[in-house]
């Protein structure tokens with residue numbers, strides 16, 4: 001018990017130094033393959049899928065927006081006891097030197113309150129706000145087979 005307490009105490013200053021940002025490696029983010037499916041008539045929600053590749057330090061995706069929709073949210077699809085459900089995530093951590101895939105059946109970006117149907121061949125802008133990297137934009141392609 002004493003040993004465990006000593007380990008925690010000695011690890012704390014290291015963690016504090018990492019969180020201070022003083023020696024942190026800046027993120028280097030690239031957004032790839034941003035895509036959405038066309039929406040059927042009468043449907044005003046759609047999912048955007050994409051890949052975020054990070055060649056630098058850790059970051060956090062904080063907010064999203066798009067001119068085509070009233071709201072843009074981070075969602076995760078989960079299966080619990082055979083029932084699929086979606087929940088909204090408050091933010092998304094982007095690992096250092098890693099990548100995040102938003103793909104069908106899992107993590108996705110949800111457009112709510114679409115102002116017009118998404119049609120095959122359309123493109124629209126998605127704005128992503130990160131804690132470290134700031135604001136990035138992605139060009140989303142609407143296509144039938146994302």
Ligand SMILES: [Cu+2]
Nearest residue numbers: 075086108110
């Ligand atoms: Cu969703």
